Amino acid sequence: MSNPVRFAFTQPSSPGVEFIIELTDESRIAHARRILSGEETMEIHVHGRIIKRTQPYNPKFSFHLDPSTIAFFTMAIEVCDANMMYVEDHLDEAGGAFLPGSHWCPWDSKLSREVK
Structure with missing residues (x-):
């Protein structure tokens, strides 16, 4: 396990809003x-399990994604x-x-930056 690193992603369906993972x-x-550098072009969308609790690094939302469940995908079920x-x-x-098992896979998610 490494020191936590945070990334932001956006969705065209929510312009101007970032979600931090x-x-x-x-x-x-x-x-x-590799996604941010453009080296990875297939598995670029974010998915993971929702935890219904705010985190200091993602204060705009009442939920966050469990870091141990976050991965990246090309295609997922609707x-x-x-x-x-x-x-x-x-x-x-x-x-x-709605989101069975609290699994969230926003199809239009796109990493936008590493959060420093």
Whole structure:
């Protein structure tokens, strides 16, 4: 396990809003950096399990992604896709029919920067 590194991602469906994730796994941190450098062009979208609790590094949201579950994907099933603002507005429903298992995979997510 490595020191936590944070990254921001955006969604075109939520212009001007960033969601911050924290990675603790060295290989996932390296993968995220390859996405940002343009070296990784396939597995570029973020997915992970929602924890319904605010984190200091992501204060705009009432939830965050469990760092141990975050990975990157090319394609995913539709049932886990949602806009970050929609998730925030319907967080009480997440984990049921909406985002079963609290798994979130925003299809249009794109890492925008490493947070220093």
